[in-house]
Amino acid sequence: MNAIVGVEPENLDLLDDETFRSVVRRWIESAYPAELRNPPKRLHWEENRPWYFKLAEKGWLCPGWPREFGGLGLGPAKQIIFTEELERHGCARCNDHGIIMLGPLVIKYGTDAQKADFLPKILSGEHIWCQGYSEPNSGSDLASLRTSAVLDGDDYVVNGQKIWTTLAQDANWIFLLVRTDATAKKQEGISFLLVDMNTPGITVRPIINLEMHDEFCEVFFDNVRVPRANLVGQLNKGWDMAKALLSFERIYLGSPRQSAYALTRLKQLAERMGVWEDPTFAATYARHRCDLEDLKALYSRYVEVLKRGQPLGADVSQLKIIQSELFQRITETMLEVAGESAGLMEPMEGNRNLNPAGQYIQARPATIYGGTNEIQRNIISKNVLALP
Amino acid sequence: MSSAAGIAPFSEDHAESIRMVRDSAAGIADGAARARALRFTMPGFSAETWRQMGELGWIGLAVPEAAGGSGLGQAEMCALSEELGRALAPEPLINAALSAALLAEAGETAVLAKLLAGEAVVLTAWQDRANTLSPCIAADATRRFIAMGAGATHFLMPVGDGLQLVEASACEVTHEATHDGGHLTTLRAPAGIPVGQAALAPALDRAALATAAYLLGGMEAGFAMTLDYLQTRQQFGKIIGTFQALQHKAADTKMHIALTRAAVEQAAAALDAGVAGDEAAALVSRAKARASEAAMLVGQACVQLSGGIGYTDQYDVGLYLRKAMVLAPMFGGAALHRARFMALSPETEDA
Numbered sequence: 001m002n003a004i005v006g007v008e009p010e011n012l013d014l015l016d017d018e019t020f021r022s023v024v025r026r027w028i029e030s031a032y033p034a035e036l037r038n039p040p041k042r043l044h045w046e047e048n049r050p051w052y053f054k055l056a057e058k059g060w061l062c063p064g065w066p067r068e069f070g071g072l073g074l075g076p077a078k079q080i081i082f083t084e085e086l087e088r089h090g091c092a093r094c095n096d097h098g099i100i101m102l103g104p105l106v107i108k109y110g111t112d113a114q115k116a117d118f119l120p121k122i123l124s125g126e127h128i129w130c131q132g133y134s135e136p137n138s139g140s141d142l143a144s145l146r147t148s149a150v151l152d153g154d155d156y157v158v159n160g161q162k163i164w165t166t167l168a169q170d171a172n173w174i175f176l177l178v179r180t181d182a183t184a185k186k187q188e189g190i191s192f193l194l195v196d197m198n199t200p201g202i203t204v205r206p207i208i209n210l211e212m213h214d215e216f217c218e219v220f221f222d223n224v225r226v227p228r229a230n231l232v233g234q235l236n237k238g239w240d241m242a243k244a245l246l247s248f249e250r251i252y253l254g255s256p257r258q259s260a261y262a263l264t265r266l267k268q269l270a271e272r273m274g275v276w277e278d279p280t281f282a283a284t285y286a287r288h289r290c291d292l293e294d295l296k297a298l299y300s301r302y303v304e305v306l307k308r309g310q311p312l313g314a315d316v317s318q319l320k321i322i323q324s325e326l327f328q329r330i331t332e333t334m335l336e337v338a339g340e341s342a343g344l345m346e347p348m349e350g351n352r353n354l355n356p357a358g359q360y361i362q363a364r365p366a367t368i369y370g371g372t373n374e375i376q377r378n379i380i381s382k383n384v385l386a387l388p
Numbered sequence: 389m390s391s392a393a394g395i396a397p398f399s400e401d402h403a404e405s406i407r408m409v410r411d412s413a414a415g416i417a418d419g420a421a422r423a424r425a426l427r428f429t430m431p432g433f434s435a436e437t438w439r440q441m442g443e444l445g446w447i448g449l450a451v452p453e454a455a456g457g458s459g460l461g462q463a464e465m466c467a468l469s470e471e472l473g474r475a476l477a478p479e480p481l482i483n484a485a486l487s488a489a490l491l492a493e494a495g496e497t498a499v500l501a502k503l504l505a506g507e508a509v510v511l512t513a514w515q516d517r518a519n520t521l522s523p524c525i526a527a528d529a530t531r532r533f534i535a536m537g538a539g540a541t542h543f544l545m546p547v548g549d550g551l552q553l554v555e556a557s558a559c560e561v562t563h564e565a566t567h568d569g570g571h572l573t574t575l576r577a578p579a580g581i582p583v584g585q586a587a588l589a590p591a592l593d594r595a596a597l598a599t600a601a602y603l604l605g606g607m608e609a610g611f612a613m614t615l616d617y618l619q620t621r622q623q624f625g626k627i628i629g630t631f632q633a634l635q636h637k638a639a640d641t642k643m644h645i646a647l648t649r650a651a652v653e654q655a656a657a658a659l660d661a662g663v664a665g666d667e668a669a670a671l672v673s674r675a676k677a678r679a680s681e682a683a684m685l686v687g688q689a690c691v692q693l694s695g696g697i698g699y700t701d702q703y704d705v706g707l708y709l710r711k712a713m714v715l716a717p718m719f720g721g722a723a724l725h726r727a728r729f730m731a732l733s734p735e736t737e738d739a
Contacts, residue, residue, distance in 0.1 A: 298650035301394025381635035
């Protein structure tokens with residue numbers, strides 16, 4: 001992998017929001033590889049590394065990190081604008097677990113040595129991270145996880161299995177939640193450990209999903225020795241640390257972008273199939289469109305919370321539910337409109353915009369990942385509505 | 389609070405005056421008991437409360453100060469309407485506020501002054517048929533669907549390109565009882581007195597938006613009552629709110645309310661920020677479509693979650709559903725407003 005010397009970023013946080021937005025938009029439009037716009041599937045490292053390095057060279061890889069660690073030091077409002085502009089242009093997600101998850105966690109809880117060691121290697125693309133949280137028997141009930149780390153001399157010995165590990169086959173490092181105290185209450189015996197994927201005893205096995213895509217993997221740990229120095233934060237405090245990072249994720253999962261993109265595709269499909277003027281279709285489309293605009297209105301109220309530097313409440317879960325279920329409904333309408341083409345593996349007529357089955361399949365996991373919608377409804381019931 | 393949904397899109401000034409409006413509403417709108425007592429009476433609302441509403445400046449809340457009003461915005465009008473909806477207030481404030489706005493714009497002063505003071509009840513009779521957003525301007529039309537028309541002192545009618553006022557005592561009226569305990573009036577009026585001109589469409593839109601806010605308040609109140617029930621009622625030896633099927637239905641109900649609040653407050657903030665024309669109308673249509681549909685869904689869910697008691701007349705939760713049945717179609721129902729939204733709002737998607 002090429003190592004890039006970080007470029008000192010200009011202080012974009014001093015710009016007003018609208019100027020910042022236009023600066024970001026202009027650069028993305030000029031720098032983003034055209035062939036990677038709106039990719040039908042999550043891209044592998046081999047495909048998206050040119051974009052990763054472009055961001056890195058520009059110094060814009062880690063907009064949320066403080067400037068002293070090589071980030072842009074953007075406040076919440078500008079971070080959201082930055083993400084909105086990436087989404088607007090249809091930019092693929094990078095292999096971004098190091099950028100979004102691990103970096104902020106090391107900055108907050110890591111030792112000086114860990115910061116000096118790991119952060120520059122994310123910026124340079126030398127370390128590509130994946131996230132080892134879920135296990136075969138610990139999905140929605142993540143805190144029940146059983147992959148163990150037992151101290152032996154100066155090493156932890158890790159045994160167990162992770163699953164749904166996004167793009168693990170592209171990563172050379174993994175951050176893990178591991179059980180370090182089997183006797184404590186389940187949330188209180190979990191620690192946060194950084195593991196080199198090249199360590200002996202690690203096996204990665206890709207899983208083919210309904211898209212016929214190997215986005216997720218299983219990762220097996222068989223007596224994997226991990227230096228004690230790779231523990232982040234305090235022993236048995238890993239759960240709280242990981243949880244603190246997740247509230248930001250919940251607003252991104254509620255971003256209207258997925259639904260907006262799908263609705264545009266639905267319109268193109270309806271025009272192609274000759275039903276755009278059909279009154280039954282028009283009524284369904286109007287419903288989707290109103291649902292989308294109302295979601296946008298609701299979303300912007302949560303963006304305002306972040307802009308003011310306030311914490312997002314548990315009620316942000318509703319955004320994720322509303323967004324993902326709208327996304328699904330739009331793609332279900334696509335299948336209805338597509339008729340006999342509803343089951344096609346490849347886009348119709350070779351036109352990537354006419355891909356009803358692909359969009360439909362892609363929408364399925366939206367109600368599962370990031371906490372299933374059933375779990376999100378449990379959260380609303382208990383933490384917002386105060387039901388027992 | 390159960391309606392938690394981020395931060396409303398209002399400026400600090402509006403947020404402050406909204407708080408004041410809500411506080412003042414709390415004093416007068418004392419819950420469903422007052423509304424219950426007035427059901428199925430004539431004229432179905434309290435003359436005393438109407439005068440108080442005038443004294444508090446509510447009838448002319450959004451009428452310019454120069455015309456004798458309070459000079460506040462649509463955000464405040466929506467907050468007030470929401471509080472009235474919470475209390476199921478039967479007074480025809482939204483229609484009267486529409487009349488006040490039209491009279492003020494037309495330059496009429498005498499009847500307007502009485503209306504703003506709560507001494508007159510002027511209701512706008514703009515409709516001659518169901519399922520329309522287009523005002524009837526024919527001189528000899530039978531005008532319909534005027535809520536609480538039995539209490540009107542005057543009717544205001546668009547005729548030709550102007551407005552006409554008639555005294556209610558000179559009119560032929562019939563009233564049909566509605567499920568919320570009020571009534572809808574059908575009006576045959578003699579030629580009225582011309583009182584000038586005003587733009588009807590934007591004024592009707594403001595009434596539609598206020599109606600959406602009223603429905604929002606009703607949803608909040610009915611849902612709060614339902615949550616209380618879920619937290620106390622026991623079956624199978626457990627509080628029924630511990631059952632996941634009921635929890636998830638409650639969560640869905642909450643989301644309908646959150647989307648309604650987002651749409652209503654977005655539209656109100658936009659109108660106050662000077663957004664006008666098709667863009668404003670599209671925002672209002674989206675908000676009213678959402679509120680009309682959500683009010684029914686929320687009302688139905690609240691009755692269902694309350695079980696058998698929810699189907700009794702003595703239990704208040706049914707009042708909110710029956711109010712929604714009457715108000716959801718007022719100033720345009722969900723399908724009508726969705727269609728208008730699509731006609732007015734060009735797609736801006738650039739993905």
